[in-house]
Amino acid sequence: MRQAGRYLPEYRKVRAQAGSFLNLCYNPELASEVTLQPIRRFGLDAAILFSDILVVPDALGQRVSFVEGEGPRLDPLTSAADLARLDKLQVGTKFDLVNETVARTRAALPPEVALIGFCGAPWTVATYMVGGRGSPDQADARLMAYRDPDTFSRLIDLLVETSVQYLSGQISAGADAIQIFDSWAGSLPDNEFDRWVVAPTRHIVREIKARHPNTPIIGFPRAAGEKTTRYVRETGVDGVSCDTAFSLEAMATLAEEEQVVVQGNLDPLLLVAGGEALETRTRQILSTLAGRPFVFNLGHGIVPQTPPENVARLVALIRNQE
Amino acid sequence: MRQAGRYLPEYRKVRAQAGSFLNLCYNPELASEVTLQPIRRFGLDAAILFSDILVVPDALGQRVSFVEGEGPRLDPLTSAADLARLDKLQVGTKFDLVNETVARTRAALPPEVALIGFCGAPWTVATYMVGGRGSPDQADARLMAYRDPDTFSRLIDLLVETSVQYLSGQISAGADAIQIFDSWAGSLPDNEFDRWVVAPTRHIVREIKARHPNTPIIGFPRAAGEKTTRYVRETGVDGVSCDTAFSLEAMATLAEEEQVVVQGNLDPLLLVAGGEALETRTRQILSTLAGRPFVFNLGHGIVPQTPPENVARLVALIRNQE
Numbered sequence: 001m002r003q004a005g006r007y008l009p010e011y012r013k014v015r016a017q018a019g020s021f022l023n024l025c026y027n028p029e030l031a032s033e034v035t036l037q038p039i040r041r042f043g044l045d046a047a048i049l050f051s052d053i054l055v056v057p058d059a060l061g062q063r064v065s066f067v068e069g070e071g072p073r074l075d076p077l078t079s080a081a082d083l084a085r086l087d088k089l090q091v092g093t094k095f096d097l098v099n100e101t102v103a104r105t106r107a108a109l110p111p112e113v114a115l116i117g118f119c120g121a122p123w124t125v126a127t128y129m130v131g132g133r134g135s136p137d138q139a140d141a142r143l144m145a146y147r148d149p150d151t152f153s154r155l156i157d158l159l160v161e162t163s164v165q166y167l168s169g170q171i172s173a174g175a176d177a178i179q180i181f182d183s184w185a186g187s188l189p190d191n192e193f194d195r196w197v198v199a200p201t202r203h204i205v206r207e208i209k210a211r212h213p214n215t216p217i218i219g220f221p222r223a224a225g226e227k228t229t230r231y232v233r234e235t236g237v238d239g240v241s242c243d244t245a246f247s248l249e250a251m252a253t254l255a256e257e258e259q260v261v262v263q264g265n266l267d268p269l270l271l272v273a274g275g276e277a278l279e280t281r282t283r284q285i286l287s288t289l290a291g292r293p294f295v296f297n298l299g300h301g302i303v304p305q306t307p308p309e310n311v312a313r314l315v316a317l318i319r320n321q322e
Numbered sequence: 323m324r325q326a327g328r329y330l331p332e333y334r335k336v337r338a339q340a341g342s343f344l345n346l347c348y349n350p351e352l353a354s355e356v357t358l359q360p361i362r363r364f365g366l367d368a369a370i371l372f373s374d375i376l377v378v379p380d381a382l383g384q385r386v387s388f389v390e391g392e393g394p395r396l397d398p399l400t401s402a403a404d405l406a407r408l409d410k411l412q413v414g415t416k417f418d419l420v421n422e423t424v425a426r427t428r429a430a431l432p433p434e435v436a437l438i439g440f441c442g443a444p445w446t447v448a449t450y451m452v453g454g455r456g457s458p459d460q461a462d463a464r465l466m467a468y469r470d471p472d473t474f475s476r477l478i479d480l481l482v483e484t485s486v487q488y489l490s491g492q493i494s495a496g497a498d499a500i501q502i503f504d505s506w507a508g509s510l511p512d513n514e515f516d517r518w519v520v521a522p523t524r525h526i527v528r529e530i531k532a533r534h535p536n537t538p539i540i541g542f543p544r545a546a547g548e549k550t551t552r553y554v555r556e557t558g559v560d561g562v563s564c565d566t567a568f569s570l571e572a573m574a575t576l577a578e579e580e581q582v583v584v585q586g587n588l589d590p591l592l593l594v595a596g597g598e599a600l601e602t603r604t605r606q607i608l609s610t611l612a613g614r615p616f617v618f619n620l621g622h623g624i625v626p627q628t629p630p631e632n633v634a635r636l637v638a639l640i641r642n643q644e
Contacts, residue, residue, distance in 0.1 A: 136458050139591060139625075146595035186508075186545065189589050189621075190569035191606065223508065225547015226572045247512035250548045267511050269461060273468035284513065299511070303461075 001241070001268075002301030003038035004050045008308060010037050021066040022058060025051050028100035035105045039113060041308065042315050046114040046177075047105065049170070051098055053120025053181055056162055057129050059094035060086040076132030076140070080151045088162055095166055099173035106174030116218070117175030119166050121182035122159035122200040129155065138187045145192060152196075160200045164207040171212045179218040179241065180204060185231075186223020193227055194234075201235040209236070218263070222300070232258045239263060244299030248288040255292040263295035266314075268303050274310040282314060286321050323563070323590075324623030325360035326372045330630060332359050343388040344380060347373050350422035357427045361435060363630065364637050368436040368499075369427065371492070373420055375442025375503055378484055379451050381416035382408040398454030398462070402473045410484055417488055421495040428496030438540070439497030441488050443504035444481035444522040451477065460509045467514060474518075482522045486529040493534045501540040501563065502526060507553075508545020515549055516556075523557040531558070540585070544622070554580045561585060566621030570610040577614040585617035588636075590625050596632040604639050 004011050014034050018024035025031055035050040054072055058064040063075040077083060106115050119125075123141075130152075131140035145152045167178050185197045205217050219237035221228060223245065232240050232254060242251050242264030251262045266285060270278045285296070296318050302311070326333050336356050340346035347353055357372040376394055380386040385397040399405060428437050441447075445463075452474075453462035467474045489500050507519045527539055541559035543550060545567065554562050554576060564573050564586030573584045588607060592600045607618070618640050624633070 142589070142591050143595055146592060146599040147597070149599075186567055189566050189587065189603070190571070191603065193567070193569075223545060223547070223567070225545070225567065226550070227567075227569055228548070230569075244511050245508055245515070245545070245547065245549075247515075247549055247552075249512070265511065267464070269464050270468060273465055275469070277468040277471075281511070281513065 001048070001298045003044065003048055004034040005302055006304040007302055007306040008037055008041070010041075021052070022055075022064065025055055026094060026097045028097060028104050031098075031101040032104040032108065035101070035115075036108055038311075039109065042311055044113070044315070046116055047109060048116045048179070049098075049102060049105065049118060049175065051101070051118070053118075053125055053183075054128060055094060055098060056091075056119060056125055056159065056166060057086075059091040059166075060088060060158070060162065061090060062086060062129060071134045072128060074128055074132045077129045077155070078140075078144070080148075080154075083151055083155055083158070086158065088158060091162055091165065095169050098166075099169045102170050102173035102175050106176075114176040115174060116177050116179055117167060117170030118179040118181060119163045121180045121185070121197065121219075121221075122156045122163060122204075123188070123196040124182050124184045125159055125163075126152070126155055126196075127184050138184050142187065142192070145196060156196060156200050160203045160207075163204055167204070167208055168211050171208070171215050175215070177216040177218060177239075178208070179220060180237075182219070182221045182224075185221040186225070190227060193224070194230075197221060197224070198231055198234050201231070201237070205236045216261075218261075229254065229258065232260050239295070241297065242299065244268070246299070248285060251294075252288060252292060255289070255294060261293040261295060262289070263297040265299040266297070268298050268300050268306070271298070271306045271310045271314065272303060274307065274313065278310065278314065279317060282317050283321070286318065323370070323620045325366065325370055326356040327624055328626040329624055329628040330359055330363070332363075343374070344377075344386065347377055348416060348419045350419060350426050353420075353423040354426040354430065357423070357437075358430055360633075361431065364633055366435070366637070368438055369431060370438045370501070371420070371424060371427065371440060371497065373423070373440070375440075375447055375505075376450060377416060377420060378413075378441060378447055378481065378488060379408075381413040381488075382410060382480070382484065383412060384408060384451060393456045394450060396450055396454045399451045399477070400462075400466070402470075402476075405473055405477055405480070408480065410480060413484055413487065417491050420488075421491045424492050424495035424497050428498075436498040437496060438499050438501055439489060439492030440501040440503060441485045443502045443507070443519065443541075443543075444478045444485060444526075445510070445518040446504045446506045447481055447485075448474070448477055448518075449506050460506050464509065464514070467518060478518060478522050482525045482529075485526055489526070489530055490533050493530070493537050497537070499538040499540060499561075500530070501542060502559075504541070504543045504546075507543040508547070512549060515546070516552075519543060519546070520553055520556050523553070523559070527558045538583075540583075551576065551580065554582050561617070563619065564621065566590070568621070570607060573616075574610055574614060577611070577616060583615040583617060584611070585619040587621040588619070590620050590622050590628070593620070593628045593632045593636065594625060596629065596635065600632065600636065601639060604636060605643070608640065608643050 218239035220241035540561035542563035
């Protein structure tokens, strides 16, 4: 999950230097620096590349910007004509900058600290490309999938192909594992979930495994609930990130029955609240999942109002239990 | 699920007459009229009371208003002192107006058409009371529950007590079944889900069953995913509404193994899209759940941009399959 961010004073300093948010993503020196900051401060076991899931549409030529405090804005893709204007042949220029960040970061990290690369899953990236911004229900993309499944399917295929290229480049540059973030997997009915979440992810996993058979692939089908088992079985991911609402009992069952490594689900708001609530839940997660293939993690990214000392406290709590 | 609304020209006409949205909820003549409109137009098997889940905080004395196109605004409840200012002794005045709507509607409906009353579940109502508005993650209420569980628990207890009074009044006035809407059940980790969703709902169910043993109670734990089984088992609801993302397979399992009536999960956006997508999914739902205790329903309320003719088409599709 996202480790770097506005909750860290050292991040805010670099962020102010970088100009736009996308400039920071495309500046290997600064992006590598903010990737390393949480590792230096907290001594975590793995670093996650600092980047954004909207690098892919940006690299494809869709206009992407970030409005401070409001999130991303894109020129919405609403038709086959808009889709035809995207250019997959030009993505390399931007992807190379991200790969350079990966290489620099890998070189700077201690060998025992893993570096995780990532991309947004095709469905989730498509919701932003079609809607032009984040939304609570992803209605624009869902409607396009209903009304014009052919165009939507071609968009998803393009994202599969580009994501394979993107992830493969990150692995070649030094990423030890990769994660596929499907933050909006939770809004789809089961038949649409199979078509736009499961099938494209399976395709990406297969292509990455063919090129890099030893690199673990983690999926994050946020809010997939009882459909998570199906996701794990049918995509072939090695690990699954579980969101905050996914029950510990269900995580334990997945780990036991599906031969998958589970990670999650600490509520990022517990890092804001701190105190007894943080401590109690952390112990509960550790005791429920002890002895299973489990990576301690949050259920979603760290939020800006997190006091850094609560993260330090969480790390100490976990280390002391080991 | 919500049947009346801006997608119907006859609703917009009454809405314009009513003044504020809450005025409409508290006007028995007009609220009854808009409850009946979808029944007249589509010949549905059941009507759902036109009202709002925020009637309860309003009746308790919290200031509630509705901003056109933006949703509800409340003076946020952020402390034990704010909680102490609520007055449960005064709720009767407003509840009586809703009960009068129920009585009028029941009298106007054909005897074979059921009337469903409802309330918001304590957790969901509390998220609005604490946050002062809707939010994608209900962070304010979740943080209050972490930081000050005693105050939050007293707020939930007050909502349980008031909701029992509210629902009981609706049943006495003529509601044939009642539904408890927990629209934000999906944001909570399992331990918090048990405490703020399951336990208060179980409490309401027990109290209502003691007073009205023959009135069916439907729960709607939206986005509860794999925790839905636990919700059904532990609350004692007779029926469960399943949201759009809950899989048909899981609905079939619930209906078979938990002796509960299932309803849902047609995507309201399919009523916007219409066409083949609507038809295919409707047939899929009907064929998967045929022969089980199942009520055809949407996974969430009808949205404003729905063409009414798509609703008519859906009704015809279902009737022709029977």
